[in-house]
Amino acid sequence: MSIVTPPGGFDVVIVGSGISGSIIAYQLGKAGKKVLILEGGPPVPKSREDYMQTFFTADAKTPESPYPPTTQGASGTDNPLGQPDPATLNTPRYTVLQINAWQDPKQCYFVYGPQAATSASDPQMTFAFGSSYERVAGGTTWHWLGTSLMHLPNDFQLKTKYGQGVDWPGGANFYTQLLPYYRAATEVIGVSSDRDPMVDLYKTFNVQPNGVYGPDYDFPMPGIVPSTNDALYQQNVTALKIDGIPLFVTPTPQGRNSRPGKRRQCAGNTNCIPICPIQAKYDGTVTLAQALQTGNVQIQYQSVASNIRLKGNQVSGIDYLSYDTQTGPSTGGGTAVGKRYVLAAHAIETPKLLLMSKGNPGYPNGVANSSDQVGRNLMDHVMYLAWGLAKKPVYAYRGPLATSGIEAARDGAFRSQRAAYRIEIGNEGWNWAANDPNTTLADFVFGQNNSQLNGDSVNAQGTALRFDPTLPAYSQLFGSKLATTLNDVYIRQLRLGYLIEQVPDPDNRVTLSSQYKDRLGLPRPQVTYRIREDYVRNAFVSAKQASTQIFKALGATEYTREPQNAQLSGPKASATTFRYQGQNFIFYGAGHIIGTYRMGSSPSDSVLNARQQSWDHDNLYMVGSGVFPTTATANPTLTIAALALQAADNLLHDLG
């Protein structure tokens, strides 16, 4: 498809067609503005069945496994999963399989420096980043969970209220200004949630009913029904407190259909990540299609933005490189020109593009980077996972991946001492925590003990973990005994995930590799990532203690495995393990890539103003979770969507 420039030219050029880019394109297109989207990845497939087949046949079913470019190929001795060399790909991206290959740039797209720390308890220890993203039309919402919570007023004033991190520009007022956009974002995504439990929840954070999305508001669809797994928690956690805060279970607002509508009704495929096979869950392709249907939006696929041109302090064009096949040569390129520009390429590729654009007079450190903040303050919700076995069946592996959470401790006075977290109640057994069902299966078929169910393992509370004490250790089962044993285990599996707030650290950053490039010759991201603050590490200690209390209250046996001591050097160097207060912890990524081009109230310490507009170039906007000054405590997508709607209004205002 070639770009046909409309009479008068494009009003806006957008880089990226994920949820943010698509929302802005749709809002502008509806208003009659002419929009061009540059998308680095391939188009939305005619049918998602191709992606499904790729997923079904993938040996490692990671969040990225259904999507191009392929994550796994023929294996070799040093590359057991056959991960492709990022230098051979036109749109490589970071995948969770690469975490354990983080020291090998032939397998890992991100380039990391050598380990700086001399011990695993040294706060200077560097890690692999835990979360990944997609470079396809529709973006990373292809593999999001659907959780659609709002941030809290105190999330926007962390510095003022608790002396931690920074405030968002405007502090608590940011919440009030965002409310109408939050409301609109639930309509865009199609959120299923009942109003009453959300009002009850937010009241505990001093948000009055009218402050929950605004007066007289209700969600587009009724809440998704909770799982039988959720019911066990509902019945048992209310006697517990974390840091003095009583616990209760809240059904999670979710971007998936509880009723048939424009998309299909959720059929509980238990596969929201990596892919919903029936598109009951919202993804960015929904809004992208709406944008294209306005007739005012064009999209140029397989076109990777490579440079931003400036004329004076205004953006004057975005150069791009095109390709036909993922491993083939560049087949051309050009410069996209509009009146305004929006970068919506997520929190790694957006700063990379800004930093690559360093040929403009007066901006030797890259576009929009007079503050030297571009690429800095990379964050995630760092996750602590805990898992156990219930006494009675809870019927895991059924329903959406999560239908409820324990949200009560997302804010409180404790936040001056340790990071807040929300607790997600997983419905998918030990799938994430222990690579089940395969690990437990292999243990009972081959007499191994990676699940801790079939050997002499003991947990931290001193409880023997062998599932059937009448069987010898390392049993090798078959026939009906195998079937009933596996059944007994799988249907009792529990998993909790703590999404721990991380605070901005300017040294956690994305820069450009001087040595490694992709197939198009563009430099790859060099990433430095640490969790230095006791504030964040204290939350791991808290999460561990909370899990033990929760599982005890449930009458469940905890199987959470404390990781081995971290290995600090060599190709097998530990990627996400650290030691704190005498205990080893491993963190997981929440898939929430946050920061790297933050908003702020001063051009000296932020990239964007509160309008998500570059301080340096007022015809340049940036959107997505990269604009967040702090991680806050909710999964970010609803806020990403609300902010994109707000940015679209700002653009329309500018365009007149």
Next chain:
Amino acid sequence: MVFDYMDYFVSMSVGLTGFASEAIAPEIDPVGIKAVYLQAFDEKLPDGMAEQILQRYKALFDAAGGKPGNEEQLVGQMLAGSGTSPAQILAMRQLIFLWYAGAWPTVQYDNSPSRGQTFSSVISAESYTQGLVWRVMQSHPMGSSTYNYGYWAADPPPLSAYLENPV
């Protein structure tokens, strides 16, 4: 030819998996996963081993009267070493894994507390969705639900329904 032993392959698989013949190889079988698995069983093992295992099972089955009902007892004898080598016993266990996971396993043993690790390679999209693990968890393959909205709020049918019938 190994495919001449299909009936014995199914019968032996009943003993190995704990699932009824009608559940793993129904009379009306639009998927026909048994043929995929028998082929994989043959191809993944050293030449002739699959056929030797099936011949041994056939001999035991026929000697026991040639009627269904004692499949588990027969495979139990074989797994205990009756007329089978350690390599053949491992192969039979790999077949169990294949039926359950739809993937062919590579088993590495060592002296660690976990006694090593098992890696596996998915045979096909259908073998993944046909895996018996999903049935023993009284559920469905992740990514391929046969149920309707809200099923997760209620208890599933009993395990026997999944062991005895195609789901």
